[in-house]
Amino acid sequence: MEKCEYEYLIDDYLLNKLDKKEKERFEHHYFNCPSCFEKMRERNELISVVKKRGDAIFQGTEVPEETQRVPWRKKVFAFLTPKQWAAVGASAALILAVVLLVIPQLKTSSPEFFVNKDLVRSKSINLISPVIDIKTIPPQFRWKSLGEDVHYKIYIYNSELLWSAETQENSITLPGEVKEKMSAGEEYSWQVKAFSPEGSLIAVSSKVRFKISPN
Amino acid sequence: MEKKNPDLDIEKIIQDYRPIINFRVKKAIGQHTPEWEDVVNEIIVNVIEKLQNNEFRGDSSIGTFIYTITSRRIVDYIRKKSKVLKHIPQPNPFPDPYEQVETREKAELMENAIKELKPKYKKVLYLYYYKGLSRKEVAQKMNITPSQVSERVNYAQKLVQKKIKK
Secondary structure, eight states, X not given: OOOOTTGGGHHHHHTTOSOHHHHHHHHHHHTTOHHXXXXXXXXXXXXXXXXXXXXXXXXXXXXXOSOOOOOHHHHHHHTSOHHHHHHHXXXXXXXXXXXXXXXXXXXXOOOEEEETTEEEEOEEEOEEESOSOBSSOOSEEEEOOOOTTOEEEEEEESSSEEEEXXXXXXXXXXXXXXXXXXOXXXXXXXXXXXXXXXXXXXXXXXXXXXXXXXX | OOOOOTTOXXXXXXXXXXXXXXXXXXXXXXXXXXXXXXXXXXXXXXXXXXXHTTOOOSSSOHHHHHHHHHHHHXXXXXHHHHHHSSSOOXXXXXXXXXXXXXXXXXXXXXXXXXXXXXXXXHHHHIIIIISOOOHHHHHHHHTSOHHHHHHHHHHHHHHHHHHHHX
């Protein structure tokens, strides 16, 4: 038997859940639709038996408890007590404060330099060694390469500029005369600047301090 | 009585429509209202008279024609009753099981068939028809969708009908 579009109204009609208009529409329909009337008659039998004999039929039937679908918001909020949620909130605020206030300060900013009196923030050059206190005068200074066709200028300072040199390598060996000027127990700093083949400044490293430990 | 319209088999029409009229009247005025059978008989007599008098001209279907006569008679009955009684008779939610199931034996067969259903079908019948929950409420309790509630009820009914016809 083909399914009639009115079939979905059968239950609601029998259970008196239709409004007046829908009820009349369905009643008019089943006077013209033997299929719906037959299905409604069968459904009425089923409902009647369930209603009248339910006590006997469902004796011992395990009925699901109030396992209503809980909206996800309620599930989330039920996961912790209000006090715990307050603690979570405070912790989150603290973490946020650290992230927003402290971490940016720890982050080394890109080096700044001036081009025609304008402040320029450039990409950085990573200095490899020396970057920590060392026991002996470093024989060589090394930094990360920025690629081919780049030349570098290295500056070594104590209280003032001690030495500077240019190279196309990403390292440079300290000449003997410079080593002689350096001594244990002193603190130094160094910096590298990178230039394009045209001579434009393209990158500057941070100024890194190191100390030669006293013997 | 002389049949004026040769195309209409009035006897067949009445045979086909009597159960529908019965159902409609009992649903409207309540099967415990003693007059329900009288109301049905009046409707049938009225239908036969109108058919014999050629009042059915085929402008609508025969179903609509009989539906209109039935509805008018029910309205008349309720109006008259409400003049006598303070309250209009309350219709039953649905006609009596033993009247519709025909015999106690059939009701028992259905009872046993429902008992033998798988729990997932039995629980839906329990919550939806016995406890009177809405489809949505049943769906929530059983963690299924409202349309699955209808599907399970339909399938449960098919299984019950199959078992009682064995």
